Amino acid sequence: MTEQNILFRERQRFTQFWLWVVVLVVASIFWAGFVSQIVLDGGFANNPISDVQVIVLFIVMGIGFPVFFYSMRLTTLVQPGELQVRFWPFHLSPKRIPLHTVRDYARITYHPIRDYGGWGIRWSLRGKAYNMSGNEGVQLHFYNRKPLLIGSQNADELFEAIRQAKEMKR
Known part of the structure; x- marks a missing residue:
């Protein structure tokens, strides 16, 4: 990298x-x-x-x-064709998400407690969430699994980076 x-x-x-x-x-x-x-x-x-x-x-x-x-820290990294999420100390290595598996994605404003039960690594009926603070992020919808929310203090930049990364080849 x-x-x-x-x-x-x-x-x-x-x-x-x-x-x-x-x-x-x-x-x-x-x-x-x-x-x-x-x-x-x-x-x-x-x-x-x-x-x-x-x-x-x-x-x-x-x-x-x-x-x-x-x-504890949440690190989000976007590269051509891939998104990585690492929630230290629970993830010893980053969770890699190939962007070709993402069907759709959207920048959203959500309610952390109501929608996901709080902050951290959260599971709910809405899918999985990685968030540390705030109420903005990008929600990824996949072809073969439940949605994933990635909370961000810079949700617009994350959304744009994902858009660019999906268009680029690795």
Whole structure:
């Protein structure tokens, strides 16, 4: 893959303020427990768990949970004849979609919660969706399977890149 063959590239992360408030509130509970029981040598509750359990929970939930959410990203790449989608860390390699299998495609505005149940990798009666934030994207309709929605902060550019890529040969 050379740089001149890339028609569109987008990397998205979760940017919703409310999501980060929830993640950091959950993590702060485990930070408070760690500081209370390990650093200050007191109990966090009436019946505290062992120090080893507190340390493990602190590492997993106090550090690992926020790092996990921060590391999540959706990468969309359009090249001649192909679209690639990678939702890290769930996809170790990109999902490749040959554009000759796409019957039709449209730029759409959707309701993430009502239509797909939220953001991330989502399945619904409407098909599958990859989205990180916002409510715009390109929906692909295939010859032999349910539709696929790719959420984008630049839906017009993604739509145009797909149009160009379908016309080009690999």
